Amino acid sequence: MLSCKKAIELMSEGMDHKLPFWRRLSLRLHVAMCHHCPRYARQIRSLDLAVRQHYSADPSRTTTEPLARTDLERIKALLREAASKSEPQKDS
Numbered sequence: 001m002l003s004c005k006k007a008i009e010l011m012s013e014g015m016d017h018k019l020p021f022w023r024r025l026s027l028r029l030h031v032a033m034c035h036h037c038p039r040y041a042r043q044i045r046s047l048d049l050a051v052r053q054h055y056s057a058d059p060s061r062t063t064t065e066p067l068a069r070t071d072l073e074r075i076k077a078l079l080r081e082a083a084s085k086s087e088p089q090k091d092s
């Protein structure tokens with residue numbers, strides 16, 4: 001089984017480009033069996049979605065432009081929400 005460190009590397013890599021079949025499969029197996037990685041996977045998906053929404057809301061924005069304060073707050077809220085969903089009874 002992959003280590004969590006390797007799984008996280010593959011998750012990040014998978015956001016930039018599609019992973020080869022066997023890497024995707026081993027990552028999915030790891031996430032299915034790991035206690036920690038599903039939480040991380042949800043957080044980076046939320047973050048990726050928020051960043052995509054930020055740039056699709058106004059196509060004139062460029063990736064070198066800093067995020068607006070409201071978008072930053074929205075991203076933080078999404079991350080907090082993802083973290084609270086993954087461990088509802090701990091980390092208070």
Ligand SMILES: [Zn+2]
Pocket residue numbers: 003004005007030034035036037
């Ligand atoms: Zn893991």
